[in-house]
């Protein structure tokens with residue numbers, strides 16, 4: 162087939178769903194108008210560990226409007242079949258209302274269902290729960306770690322022993338919560354033994370699988386609908402107990418039930434980026450060539466599930482060195498289970514590795530970029546595989562030039578602007594080029610419009626738009642004549658909408674489906690005596706604006722409408738699929754990279770840190786949608802500023818209560834924190850990664866931000882802060 166002209170892909174288009182969103186017509190999970198819906202509010206445990214000794218529902222049931230209270234006292238036993246899929250970590254997932262045990266502060270202990278939200282909320286306050294509380298263990302530094310997951314190549318201890326220059330540094334990173342704008346929410350409705358949920362989820366198929374295993378239903382009996390997600394950052398990439406609570410409440414009351422977690426409940430009803438402690442030992446020669454790194458990392462997990470973050474990869478493959486050891490331990494605590502948060506694992510490992518490299522550069526008197534260049538591998542140091550593309554050197558060159566790196570004074574505390582100490586820092590970032598099997602289908606109708614369907618969600622990156630761009634070019638249609646439908650388990654299955662894998666994976670399935678439809682149309686035309694294209698080799702036909710024509714003779718052609726009408730075809734349709742190499746069998750090393758630069762100003766007397774400007778340079782493969790990529794990149798930098806300077810979920814270790822479970826006390830960057838952010842893409846076409854040439858962007862853009870800022874803070878002040886967030890107190 163002749164390659165199609167690319168007019169939509171790569172164009173800086175606005176969101177196709179922008180109008181729907183700003184007019185409130187884009188419906189989020191809790192906004193669906195389901196007839197007869199009643200409201201559920203969860204009663205959450207006010208102890209961090211122990212047993213429920215009594216649970217009195219009389220006052221709640223007496224409240225007008227309250228229909229039912231469900232707790233472990235009367236909940237039916239639920240099948241809870243094993244489900245290693247759905248991103249459930251190894252362990253035994255929390256089973257709602259199945260026993261009297263409390264495993265963490267905020268665990269659901271009952272649900273109140275009422276005809277109005279207000280009645281349910283009031284009723285929840287009237288449920289009297291008594292507990293037998295035990296001492297909680299929620300402090301990472303005091304927990305007992307699980308057996309480690311190990312990695313080794315070479316001999317890290319020997320490499321460190323023999324190294325001319327050594328570092329031994331320990332970093333701490335606070336727990337962070339995703340805090341998406343849209344709260345987690347579920348509406349559940351039973352029609353006989355069929356269950357429909359409108360559920361905030363980043364993985365339609367994952368939620369469908371979870372509900373089918375919890376209730377022991379055939380997959381086909383569970384429908385999950387979620388066309389729009391108001392931010393996720395990973396928090397909705399697995400299913401949480403409240404979704405089961407909503408479905409259970411609906412079944413028990415025989416009414417559709419809506420359950421929206423309050424902002425406070427998001428902090429223990431869903432996951433979070435776990436708190437970390439990370440010791441890194443580094444050895445190099447006097448020129449900064451790395452000889453060894455030894456990583457010892459720990460983070461919290463729950464007592465019932467062992468959550469794994471993407472923490473090990475970067476230390477194995479970002480830099481060339483013969484000796485690496487890693488010991489990764491989870492520490493079970495009386496907390497709910499953590500989950501991936503944007504740049505999962507990599508955002509933490511990059512903070513450590515990139516801060517340590519900055520420390521090493523300073524110690525050696527080598528420029529931080531030059532130090533990184535000296536350790537740049539030519540093939541994947543962990544697997545030995547060739548890179549599909551790795552353009553980190555170019556990221557450094559472009560970034561240094563655009564940022565004005567040469568103007569940085571490497572001597573700490575050497576640049577002032579009045580009361581402010583000015584510093585500049587940089588860091589590298591890496592993230593998986595994840596690709597998973599995906600399916601999609603495309604249908605071209607006789608009126609010359611097309612519909613493309615896949616089950617994926619769109620949590621905000623602009624997936625509707627980017628998939629429309631891919632489909633429009635592959636079908637030779639305009640953006641306006643293609644409709645993309647997503648977020649429904651009736652559509653072809655897709656992987657989690659996360660891990661930066663949607664564009665490469667779902668996009669490639671959409672491309673495949675649309676290529677097949679276009680091919681069908683071309684075959685139909687060139688074999689049709691009534692077509693002006695009759696007899697033209699199929700490989701020489703392209704489609705533009707819904708019109709097929711000979712590539713060499715654009716006057717010779719006809720529209721899809723004419724072709725389909727003459728052949729009495731109501732439509733042409735095809736299923737598309739993208740199948741990457743199985744996990745671990747990729748013949749190439751596929752990762753995305755960045756170089757991130759930050760300039761900060763630190764108030765010399767108050768310790769306040771202000772980010773004055775940031776630049777990210779990204780090697781993310783082909784950029785489908787430059788305008789939306791900018792939204793991703795700037796949003797990622799904002800998230801990274803949060804991780805670096807503000808975000809910190811604080812737990813009271815006496816009882817396991819999260820004390821800042823609200824957006825007033827949990828600090829996130831606001832407009833006043835954000836000034837000059839700029840993103841540059843090395844717009845490549847990585848055909849070895851996937852047919853679209855896309856690698857992935859969404860996670861990458863947060864990675865490297867925190868260390869770039871921390872390194873800039875060091876350059877500004879001479880103070881090396883090894884703990885996130887970097888607070889004014891730490892700098893005083």
Ligand code: MOS
Pocket residue numbers: 363393394395396398501502503504505658659660661860
């Ligand atoms: Mo991303 S942390 O997989 O939403």
